[in-house]
Amino acid sequence: MSATQGLFLTGASGLLGRYLLRDLLASGRPVGVLVRDSSAASAAERLAELQDFCEGSLRRSLPRPVLLAGDLRAPGLGLGTAERHWLARHARAVIHSAAYVSYQPTPDGEPWQTNVLGTRRLLELCQTLGITQVHHLSTAFVCGDRRGLVREDELDCGRGSKNAYEQSKFAAEELVRQFPGIQATIYRPSVIVGDSRTGYTCSYHHFYRFLELAVRLSARRQRLALRLPLTGAETQNLVPVDWVARALLTLLDRPRWHGRTYHLAAWQAIRLDEIKNILAELLPLEGTQWVGPEGLPDPTPLEQLVLEEFQDYWSYLRSNLDFDCRNTRQTLPDLPPPRFDRKLAARLLEFAQADNWGRQRGRSPVVPSSECAYYLECILPQQARQSSLVRALPHDFHFALDIRGPNGGQWSFRCGGAEVLTVERGLRSIPEVIYRIDAGTFLSLVRGRQSAQQAFLDGQIEIEGDVEKALLLAALIEQFLAESRSEHQPSKPARDVLAGTASR
Ligand SMILES: NC(=O)c1ccc[n+]([C@@H]2O[C@H](COP(=O)([O-])OP(=O)(O)OC[C@H]3O[C@@H](n4cnc5c(N)ncnc54)[C@H](OP(=O)(O)O)[C@@H]3O)[C@@H](O)[C@H]2O)c1
Structure with a gap:
């Protein structure tokens, strides 16, 4: 034309x-x-x-x-x-x-x-x-x-x-x-x-989801094993x-x-193991292994999470x-x-990281001070006493939450004992796991607007300590939050506090 x-x-x-x-x-x-x-x-x-x-x-x-x-x-x-x-x-x-x-x-x-x-x-x-x-x-x-x-x-x-x-x-x-x-x-x-x-x-679909996963895993101090149900060919x-x-x-x-x-x-298409080799020149990827298409009979919590979160993509990866x-x-x-x-991969990686994988940075929703504290100190212990799931947590397990931003703070938790779940302000004991999260993401999780597992994969929750244990615990917390939302509606003042920001 x-x-x-x-x-x-x-x-x-x-x-x-x-x-x-x-x-x-x-x-x-x-x-x-x-x-x-x-x-x-x-x-x-x-x-x-x-x-x-x-x-x-x-x-x-x-x-x-x-x-x-x-x-x-x-x-x-x-x-x-x-x-x-x-x-x-x-x-x-x-x-x-x-x-x-x-x-x-x-x-x-x-x-x-x-x-x-x-x-x-x-x-x-x-x-x-x-x-x-x-x-x-x-x-x-x-x-x-x-x-x-x-x-x-x-x-x-x-x-x-x-x-x-x-x-x-x-x-x-x-x-x-x-x-x-x-x-x-x-x-x-x-x-x-x-x-x-x-x-x-x-x-940031498809290829970028895997690239981001590789970056998140390679950024951890603790090496995480990840077996993938693929051959690499x-x-x-x-x-x-x-x-x-x-x-x-x-x-x-x-x-x-x-x-x-x-x-x-x-x-000419490129083999997955070639992509992995190219990325391995840019990122430490030692923990990732191909184990063949039969799947994983005994997936770890991390592997289970990856299998589920990437379920839309496995058929694309296997179609050859x-x-x-x-x-x-x-x-x-x-x-x-x-x-x-390698050159192209490095460019894509550099841009995506600088762009924070397309997420708007520094734009956490405004959270009124006290809302995280109110939920953690007043609502959560009350809900925990009524939940059978919390009783399934390991006895005497210590974990902590570090909620970042102007409205955040630090809280320590101990499972077990008469209170079922003890919550204290600050980092009191040496926790086995610390979850770091910003206040907006934390409240999205509590309200069920976002899944904890997705937030972890998206890099919105950082985990310090035993990551496998942390993911297992996160899965239990997720179920607990879902159960709490459906069965134990917060009492009126609590509902008012939560609803107050839901509409903002
Ligand atoms: N990306 C790939 O890997 C890939 C591979 C093969 C084929 N394709 C095809 O290539 C084309 C472009 O893909 P892309 O990656 O550029 O997609 P994209 O980034 O998701 O962009 C989609 C575009 O479609 C517009 N759109 C969606 N619904 C609309 C509606 N109801 N009325 C008017 N505009 C609407 C979006 O507008 P808003 O911004 O307003 O939403 C946006 O401009 C698509 O046809 C896709 O199927 C893409």
Whole structure:
């Protein structure tokens, strides 16, 4: 397509979308961008932030895109007359990158609502406005639950999907291919990681979850053994986001190759043991071992935690898919994807750590002073007396809680004896385990808004002392908190204290 023809881009606030937007603006094309309001910012504010990202990334000013405020879930995408008019007048093609990317379904109908019904709404709008070229972001994993070679010209191989996300992306790709009056070009990236030059990412799924786990475990003074139910010979296919955007936009400029499907994947997948070796040059990873696919008959608390928290990913790690990239290689012989090597791994790691894995730093919710103390000193001992779970704790076990921040403090606990659980302010004895946590996270756990196990994996709870014992105890505390919330509602003053901050 000609460089002066306008484009309609969806998903620009996402990881890939912002690189597409950046490179489209740099090419001088008129771009209309579908952006929705978020809970924190209006669509216009979000687009301004994206412009800053694009200009900051290229270190120069760029033309401004046209804001098309809307949502794939709304009829007609929620666009007004002026926006439709702009599209009809300027846009010859759409790049559809928006998607709901979490694997599990939600009660409000995701991922189907956005990925399938939203794509249908987009296609209907294109049909009405005379936009005939659709460049659709699918995923290499539409191949579903299978192994081995996957070709670009295959879609339905009769194998089911691994999760609701894959199922919706499969249905969306099928819809785009069959939609009347549309020429569809399909792009199927494998697993997208950060920028090959800067390490930048704004999305921390999949590969990053494992990378963060490796960092958390390697940062402990005490070496933790972690056996993984894999052989190490399984493969992963990782591609940097800047390359995916560049490949897609290069293909966009080669219209004679439109209408086909492209795997945007590494030409050669990388084995897990190779990834581990690369990471081992950057992090101490001695405790991790492959024990084969049969699984762990006797998982330690840490292993059980990892098995559960990463359950969405095991099938991806074991699938050993080999994405045939014939079309991509033929059309872009001059643009091979960067290899996942030590340099790239170091960049990704450095960025993710500096970005605190995407978590906003220093933004703990404000907690009124005394709330942690009130819960620990008044409510908890009362609940503990009524709980059979607390009686299961090891007798005479000492542990401590160090709640950081202006509203925190230190508390010591001893299990057993007439009081069942004795709570004292300060670090009185030598505890076997100390949990360090900030006040906001602590109250989220008490209110059941976050799981203790997830908080540990996310690095929001640090453990000093016997980590295996600490995780076992954390699992019991988790059950205790759930039991306390359902059976022993706090007495009125306590409820008032807790409710007071719940709504803040
Ligand atoms: N990341 C990967 O590893 C990977 C691999 C293969 C394929 N893909 C595909 O590549 C595309 C881009 O992925 P990504 O990693 O950039 O995803 P991402 O970072 O999660 O971004 C998703 C984008 O979709 C937008 N979106 C979601 N629901 C929407 C709705 N109802 N209406 C309007 N916009 C909506 C989001 O907007 P908000 O910011 O408003 O939420 C965001 O801009 C997706 O189609 C994905 O399926 C990704």
